[in-house]
Amino acid sequence: MRASLQRHFYVAQRATALLLAPLVVVHLVLIMIAVKNGLTADEILSRTRGNVLWAVFYGLFVVAAAVHAPLGVRNVLREWTPLSQQLVDAFCVFLFLLLLLAGLRAVVAVY
Amino acid sequence: MTNKISVSIWRGKSDGEYQTYEVELRENQTVLDIVTEVQRQHEPSLAYRFACRVGVCGSCAMTVNGVPRWTCRTHVNQVTKNNSLTIGPLRNLPVIKDLVVDMKPFFKKWQTAGASFTGGKTRHDPVATISSESPGRKAADAGIECINCAVCYSACDVVGWDDSYAGPAALNRIWTLVNDERQVNKRAVLDAAFADGGCGSCHSQGNCTRHCPVELSPSESIAALKRSAFMGLPKTGAVESNKIDTGADRES
Amino acid sequence: MNPLRSHKSYLAFVGHRLSGVALALFLPLHFLLLGTAINDADALQRALAFTDHPLVKVAEWGLVVLLTVHLLFGLRILALEMTSWPSRYDNRTSWVIPALVISLLAGVIFWLQS
Numbered sequence: 001m002r003a004s005l006q007r008h009f010y011v012a013q014r015a016t017a018l019l020l021a022p023l024v025v026v027h028l029v030l031i032m033i034a035v036k037n038g039l040t041a042d043e044i045l046s047r048t049r050g051n052v053l054w055a056v057f058y059g060l061f062v063v064a065a066a067v068h069a070p071l072g073v074r075n076v077l078r079e080w081t082p083l084s085q086q087l088v089d090a091f092c093v094f095l096f097l098l099l100l101l102a103g104l105r106a107v108v109a110v111y
Numbered sequence: 112m113t114n115k116i117s118v119s120i121w122r123g124k125s126d127g128e129y130q131t132y133e134v135e136l137r138e139n140q141t142v143l144d145i146v147t148e149v150q151r152q153h154e155p156s157l158a159y160r161f162a163c164r165v166g167v168c169g170s171c172a173m174t175v176n177g178v179p180r181w182t183c184r185t186h187v188n189q190v191t192k193n194n195s196l197t198i199g200p201l202r203n204l205p206v207i208k209d210l211v212v213d214m215k216p217f218f219k220k221w222q223t224a225g226a227s228f229t230g231g232k233t234r235h236d237p238v239a240t241i242s243s244e245s246p247g248r249k250a251a252d253a254g255i256e257c258i259n260c261a262v263c264y265s266a267c268d269v270v271g272w273d274d275s276y277a278g279p280a281a282l283n284r285i286w287t288l289v290n291d292e293r294q295v296n297k298r299a300v301l302d303a304a305f306a307d308g309g310c311g312s313c314h315s316q317g318n319c320t321r322h323c324p325v326e327l328s329p330s331e332s333i334a335a336l337k338r339s340a341f342m343g344l345p346k347t348g349a350v351e352s353n354k355i356d357t358g359a360d361r362e363s
Numbered sequence: 364m365n366p367l368r369s370h371k372s373y374l375a376f377v378g379h380r381l382s383g384v385a386l387a388l389f390l391p392l393h394f395l396l397l398g399t400a401i402n403d404a405d406a407l408q409r410a411l412a413f414t415d416h417p418l419v420k421v422a423e424w425g426l427v428v429l430l431t432v433h434l435l436f437g438l439r440i441l442a443l444e445m446t447s448w449p450s451r452y453d454n455r456t457s458w459v460i461p462a463l464v465i466s467l468l469a470g471v472i473f474w475l476q477s
Contacts, residue, residue, distance in 0.1 A: 004302065004305070006305050006306060006307055006309060006311050007302075007305040007311070007340055009311065010305065010311040010337065010340055011340050011341065014337075014340075014341070014441065014444065014445075017437055017440075017441060018441065020437075021437065021438060021441070024430060024434045025434070027430075028427070028430060028431065028434075028469065031427060032469075032472055032473060032476050035423075035473065035476050036476050036477070038415070038477070039411050039414050040408065040411065041400065041404045041405070041407035041408035041411055042404065044397075044407070045400060045404050045407070062394070065390060069383070069387040070387075072380075072383045072384075072387065073383075073384065073387050075312075076380060076384055078272075079269065079272035079273050080272065098391050099390055099391060099394065102391055102394035102395055102398060103394045105398045105401065106393075106394040106395075106396075106400075108401065109397060109398045109399070109400040109407075110397055110400050176366070177365060177366045177367065178367065253451060266367055268367070268368070314376050314380075315372065315443050315444075315454065316372055316373050316376045317370075317372040317373075317454045317456075318367055320451075320452060320454065321370065327451075328448075328451040328452055330454055331448050331451050331452075331454070334443050334448070335447075337444045338444055338445060341445070
């Protein structure tokens with residue numbers, strides 16, 4: 001049980017990494033284009049409002065990042081802080097939910 | 112004029128301190144020779160461990176100028192800096208006294224990680240024929256010959272950070288078992304490699320491979336174990352390919 | 364300098380980890396900021412106003428560099444774990460410096476654009 005859980009965590013983190021890699025490249029290119037002439041709400045929203053493609057793109061991004069980040073943070077807290085495993089796991093579940101909910105809310109907000 | 116070298120050696124347990132000795136430099140002198148000379152000439156109570164003196168037994172590993180090394184095969188002139196040498200006990204293991212560490216955690220984790228061979232045959236069965244050309248044999252070949260010196264265990268930061276981490280040597284051994292055609296129930300061996308403190312804890316810092324005195328690459332073995340989470344068990348070579356390679360079919 | 368911590372693959376580890384922690388801290392804020400647009404665009408515009416501050420500009424630049432660092436060092440990890448190594452000892456340390464250079468270039472482009 002314990003063994004398979006750790007393997008699932010490992011596979012989940014690497015699988016989301018594989019997914020995030022191309023998404024991050026697109027996001028970086030978009031940032032470079034978007035910052036020209038400053039960031040304005042109108043410019044961001046004109047791109048995303050009613051655009052299903054961007055909604056799916058960032059929806060995927062949010063889900064993948066919400067899985068990927070807490071698993072990484074879990075390792076950091078385990079190794080670099082004296083926090084107990086239960087506390088670390090509880091925090092990572094919280095971070096997962098925060099990223100997932102706040103992220104999906106953001107995707108909905110700009111859609 | 113005799114050439115001398117300033118040698119700082121750890122004395123005491125974990126709350127000990129370095130003491131400095133002036134030791135004569137000689138031709139073809141190893142770090143272990145230096146330690147022996149200090150013990151014989153300067154500090155009879157100095158505790159250190161060695162047996163074979165030729166790089167086979169794996170018992171003389173120490174931290175030399177901040178790096179874990181097999182001291183019997185490390186020449187003084189390779190590692191001396193500014194005519195001085197700092198010799199301490201291995202990192203990541205409890206210090207018993209001076210240069211002697213307690214190797215128990217190292218071997219204990221080796222066992223709990225399941226890094227020991229289990230065969231399915233008895234002495235009455237014929238000896239298994241393993242082709243030297245089979246992928247399993249080649250992969251295992253790259254990882255065997257470990258002398259259990261704990262240099263990799265001492266070099267690894269993750270071992271120091273995560274008490275549950277099995278360490279490079281045990282995981283490297285698991286990779287050789289997974290590639291051994293004679294090993295039974297490899298699926299369980301692989302599952303154990305993914306338990307808490309298993310291969311998933313490795314961050315590929317590569318200190319194990321950089322410092323392994325017998326030039327194994329535990330870092331590569333662990334990466335291969337991780338890969339098997341996606342790719343499944345590695346192919347070890349089918350029975351039909353277990354012909355003895357006579358070289359007859361090789362292009363000249 | 365600790366000799367066990369002053370080499371390229373260790374640098375890649377530290378770069379990957381610290382950039383990851385920074386991104387994990389930034390991401391909730393990023394999402395909450397964009398989430399302000401849920402009611403009206405003006406709320407997002409008001410929230411975005413603070414991005415004109417020079418210090419925020421520097422932070423943004425840093426995040427672009429860190430995201431690129433995390434991406435490229437992450438690709439190195441994936442290469443190490445998903446593909447067989449060129450040799451037993453080649454843990455692709457030759458990627459480390461180019462990854463840092465590319466990340467800084469991404470930062471330069473961001474700086475020129477903004």
